[in-house]
Amino acid sequence: MTGPNYGQTFAHMREGCTPSWQAYTRHAFVQGLGDGTLPRAAFLHYLVQDYVYLVNYARAWSLGVVKAETLDEMKHCAATVDVLVNQEMALHVQVCAAEGISEQQLFDASEEIENIAYTRYVLDAGMQGDFLDLMAALAPCIFGYGEIGLQLAQTAGADAPYADWINTYASPGFQTACTSAGAMLDGAVTRRLGDDPTSSPRWSVLQDRFTTATQLEIKFWDMGLRGGSLGA
Numbered sequence: 001m002t003g004p005n006y007g008q009t010f011a012h013m014r015e016g017c018t019p020s021w022q023a024y025t026r027h028a029f030v031q032g033l034g035d036g037t038l039p040r041a042a043f044l045h046y047l048v049q050d051y052v053y054l055v056n057y058a059r060a061w062s063l064g065v066v067k068a069e070t071l072d073e074m075k076h077c078a079a080t081v082d083v084l085v086n087q088e089m090a091l092h093v094q095v096c097a098a099e100g101i102s103e104q105q106l107f108d109a110s111e112e113i114e115n116i117a118y119t120r121y122v123l124d125a126g127m128q129g130d131f132l133d134l135m136a137a138l139a140p141c142i143f144g145y146g147e148i149g150l151q152l153a154q155t156a157g158a159d160a161p162y163a164d165w166i167n168t169y170a171s172p173g174f175q176t177a178c179t180s181a182g183a184m185l186d187g188a189v190t191r192r193l194g195d196d197p198t199s200s201p202r203w204s205v206l207q208d209r210f211t212t213a214t215q216l217e218i219k220f221w222d223m224g225l226r227g228g229s230l231g232a
């Protein structure tokens with residue numbers, strides 16, 4: 001299976017769960033974003049849940065600051081927390097505001113089961129394990145959206161209903177962030193597991209973290225498709 005080059009570790013882990021990876025990156029929700037057929041209500045429902053997701057996702061990257069073993073790792077995690085809290089979440093607030101959903105409604109939104117399952121799994125992986133356990137669980141989020149952004153940008157025009165969303169993830173800025181996260185992950189893996197990491201006894205556990213997080217991304221899209229009333 002081919003895809004963008006976000007480093008060796010990601011390439012191995014994606015290869016290690018190809019059916020799940022395809023189900024995640026080619027999900028019906030993703031197709032609907034691309035061809036514009038996704039109902040607006042489903043998109044907004046997803047965005048509200050995603051705001052709550054980002055709050056917990058930022059907590060998980062903060063745990064990365066705690067678990068880091070080099071200053072570079074610490075800097076990468078701290079910078080990611082900054083982007084998430086001060087930029088990425090603001091984007092959700094902006095889009096929702098334009099649709100009449102206030103920031104208060106976002107804060108008050110009750111978290112759906114799939115959302116809880118995903119972020120608590122990632123936080124638990126990091127709490128139980130070391131930096132690599134945490135990164136393996138965080139990885140599908142960033143690299144998956146990088147792939148999806150590129151994939152959808154190939155066909156969606158500038159006037160497509162979800163062009164803004166697509167361009168966020170297809171943009172050179174986000175693609176550079178994926179490449180830099182991939183390099184950080186490769187460095188973290190080499191530092192702890194050496195030059196032949198897939199032969200390490202730890203690899204299967206790390207692959208399992210990545211695969212489970214990928215399956216939780218699929219569930220998150222399923223939740224998005226289900227739609228539902230805003231904030232509920």
Ligand SMILES: Cc1ncc(C[n+]2csc(CCO)c2C)c(N)n1
Nearest residue numbers: 050053057080084088141142145220
């Ligand atoms: C359910 C869900 N999964 C992945 C992302 C994508 N994402 C979240 S934060 C971030 C950048 C920092 O790593 C990216 C790419 C999302 N928004 N929601």
